[in-house]
Amino acid sequence: MKLSSVCFRRTQIYINPFSNLINRRLSSSVTEEKIEIPNRIHRGPTDILRALESTINRDPTAAHYKYHDDPYLIPMSNVAKRTYAMAQEAGRKAAHWIRKEHTDLFNHREMDPIIPSFLPKLVYTEDTPVSEEELKKVIDNVQVLDAQFIYQLLKKREIEVSSGTQQALLELICYYNCEDTLPSEFVEERWFRQSSSLKERQRKTWKDGSFAEELFQSIKTPTAETYSAIIQGMCKYFQADRAWKLFEEAQKKGFVLTTNTYNSLIKISNFLKESSEMRWTFIINLLSDMNTAKVKPNLGTLNAVLHSLSTMGKSNNVKEYVLQVLSEFKKLGIEPSLGSWYYVLITFCKDRGPISTILHDIIVQVENKNHEIRDISDTNFFVTAMDVCKNHLKDVDLAIRVDKLLHFDSNYDLIGDSYKESIYYRHFCLLMVTSVPLEEFMTNTYNILVPNIYVPEPGVMGEILKQVDLNGAIEYVPKLWSDMVCFDHTDRDNLVDCILNIMVDNQPDAESNLNENFANIAWDIYERVENQNVLKINKIVITGSLLGRIMLLVLRNGDFQKACTIMDKIDRGHQTVVGVPQIEALESFVDYCIKNKAPTRAIACIQYCSDSGFSQAGQLAAKLNDQLNLDETQLNSLSKIVGDIELSAKAADQS
Template sequence: MRYEVTILQHVGHSSSWTVPLRDRGEKKNRSFSKYITESAEAIVIPKKKTWSKWAVLQALASTVNRDPTAPHYMFQDDPYLTPRTSPEFKLYSLSQESGRMAANHIVNKNPKFFQKDFAEPHIPCLMPETMELCIEEVSEAALLERIMLRKVKAAVDMYDQLLQTGTTVSPDASNDLLDLICLYGDRDPVQDDKPEAEDVQEEGRRRKGRLRRASDLVRIVWRENNNAERIFNLLPERDTRAYSALIRGMVKYGAHVKAFNTYTDMLNNRLTADVHTFNALISAAPEVRERYTEKWDLIVDLLNQMNEQKVKPNLLTFNALLKGLRRCGSLARAQSLHTLSEMKAMGIAPSLASFDHVLGIFYKAGQTDILQEVMTEVAGRTFVAQDPDDGMPVCLDTKDIEAAYKVHDLLSVGENWRMLGDSFQQSIYYISSPYFWLMFNLLCMMEHIDVVLKWYKELIPSLYYPNPQGMRDLLQALDTDNRLDMIPQIWKDIRRMGHDNKSDLVDELLSLMARDKHSPEIQESFAVCALDVKSLYEQGQGARMALEWTATAMTNITSVLLAAQKKQQAWDMLKLFKTKNRVPSEELMEEFLASIKSSNDPQHAMELVQISASFCLPSTPKLAERVLQAFELSEEQKTILSELEVSTEVSE
């Protein structure tokens, strides 16, 4: 029996093909749709389940959760080097990556010392790569070896030697060589442990103090009559694969007009392009036309040719189409939605690159509602990399906390976190990207403090290092919801993250502690925190910190100590005002007087008036009068107060 399967073609036409299915007799009514293949072979049901070598390791890994109180796992081998700030993270992670590259260089340059493999299962990436040539004679086998080792220049030389000796090179080997040349732009690929040439030149420009502009970078361009074109012209028979390699190489390295000319030559030779060729041409279409309508017309023409040549589009085709639409102005919005509808009709699920292109189209036009629709569409889905542009989209400044939650929740679904890239790029997403700074800022502004603290404990310090502004936002959130009792704990995190030398952040923290009165337990914790801050100021310029005493900081620390009944430490701070040439405020003197009255200490009251007089405070006469009224003083003390009062009035 035969089943008819109808699919919707890209431009709306429908075609069909028949798939033979083995007749199952009486059981033909059962559903075997998932076993339908294009061959008529019998269905083979395995007798046992074959597990992969990594199944046990994957099962064990699924039982381990991230510890939010610990730093990132990439730093756990050496706790001494655990970063506390974003710059430190970047420095240490790049240093670690440099060490890994150096190790790979040594392993690959000296493979004879690393032949034993003790790993089970075998881990190929930890073994030295075979980079040395073994076949020296001129033969097709030597050519294939050089192609496999990605030695472009050596492979081209071997190909020329074969032609000079009159040896016929097989079409497959010729196409393999052409693929290699077009992939790497007619030059040897740069090894992982060596810098790119343009990186070296750019570093030289930076050291010379020149401006770093994109136009200064040395780009690989498609040269006229390069080895790819020369070998292509030498081929006795040029098939679709050869044309496809040449066109894709031209598009990759900027020869867009030449790529379309080569495609025209391909059609003149009565050859049909494959889907990869069309994908490259669609991506190059915006480069060969100026006006928006002309760009779109060229893309539509390519799509019509795909339909005529019966080439079925794939995901990369639609992504190239959406990427091209981003450069088509006002046409992009309507056509992008139509493109998504076509993808759905053909059963092709959009990838993250598809949604990223759609967001780019609509956000450029100022329409932000599309973000909610996209997040609803991708919620709960697991993505795998299918396109070079696949990856978690960057944060968009929407001031929408719900959208921020959805973006973050998407990472926790399945293995979507892999879409961020390698471990360094994953950490950059949390630590250095504007997304998490914006999300944390929105949390502090819009959410209840319990929600803010929940996220704070979840992200810090294992994933996110807030900058000083982020910590100020957190302090303001604590103030808004009257949770200033958390300040001492936050101060410990500020110190651990290296922000304790930021004077504006420290002043903000001290002013919040000194502003209101709290329970004795909270005031005691505030006093401990204030003394810790004081120790930072006392370290001076010779230490790592660069905090300088200000009258505001000294006043706030003294107020906190007085509120916690730390009278001796408060008096030491008051004496420090004179040493640092700072003038205490009249409000602070009033707080001192209130503290002295509670303990009924006339001697300290006299000292307070004398200190006020030494600073020539205008409130000194009033302060002396209040001391005379509130305390029982000796005649000598009264005389001293009278003299201080007179001297203050004279100085005024």
């Protein structure tokens, strides 16, 4: 009985929890709970990495991730940045070349699933079996020349190609003007290639009589899409006249062309019409045709109109047209992009035109927002806005707001190419260094941007040195000289003269170590001048003034031996040294000769002063004779230089 009762009690202990759970489930089934499954959120392949990145702060002093994290391998100049990046790209190209030339070595498939990019590129020949499916494949992969070759093979073998594939091929060929595009993996080459000048883009580069035109002519029953593709291609590469003729031909056939076709024609109105009024009338007519044909405008239409208006001069009518266009498109529900505001800026804020504050109104519309690239012209906004802040308005507060917008969220993607980035920071630094206290500029701007984000051009560095001189902030000189060495600015006459003047005119306290730093900088300049390449285009001219200032700086640090080296260079370099040094440098050298009991060197310096026409030569001779006991030979040398009168007068004074 006892054993059974214990077992019963134990059974109750273990049964009770399960009974409670069953009771809860029964009660919950009575009150049915509705489970709501949230909508799926689309995640990109790098979203997790971006989320992790957002948890840490960026180090502005760290080099870009594409450069090796080694102080000796981080580029410190614009030329070095381009060279390092392109060298890395060359390595990728070499790998592509090896894969192309030795395809037999890459037949193994270690990846699963297969990654097509890792496989050798298929080379098509006259004997390669091809089909329309193969043509579609290379079109999807944007292989322009391969698509052209396969299509010609299919035609040669009398294999029919569907009209849809022909249309896709025509669009590909027209968009790339029958040329292969740069592979997407060559990021750095794309980055630097975009820096080509705008003037180079604004000329006809369409290939007349090319495969694109042959393909267009071979299509038996052209459609509106066919005409749209060829017209857009010609407009993109500025074959304006033929594009307009094809447009008129399509209209006669009753085709309704696409919105982008009208946009392309509006954008090249300056190629089709000469005067501003004729261009505006031309644009109005095209917009009316779009309205008649029930073709809806889009953001591209707005930007095309604003682009054309920006080329029409400085008249007030143009500015009124711009405001009207913005108002009309806003009624249509089309919001401007950053590219739209770029066109507004270059219309209202032209060089040598009246001052316009429209950027203040624009920044209110766009700040504190994350902007995506909606038009290719969007990448022009920030560099233009900073140009307006610096040159047109000279407004540092507005420039800070623009820079804050650039660094908001992912807006930095719209900075453009390497050239635009450099111009942007050039304007920003020049405005900041002349508008805010120098200490604030060096702390919050210079130390953050330079050199990993921006390398100052010689003009910017010259302005910084000028502000250092005006503010007497000589504590920044050693750092700036170190940066000038890294940035290859040491062969610039104006910068070297400027930094020498700062060090000479602003003598530091004897307690500070700046005298030693200044002497080291001066001697570094001397060695660079002495060892510069004779064949180099940009060379520092060796002048007496340059050597005199260097000698004065090393003497302030008490380095008599280096001063003697420089004095020998001055004394013996009559044919290579232009001009003469300052008398202050020569007087200081004589003083140190007296201090170091070197009368022979002092006499040589006095001889140089006399030969150079300095009236102070007699005073220096008297000073030397007064403070040192000269022998008869030395006295005779001095007498020949300044005459016996001054020395005898000095002797009479002593007696």
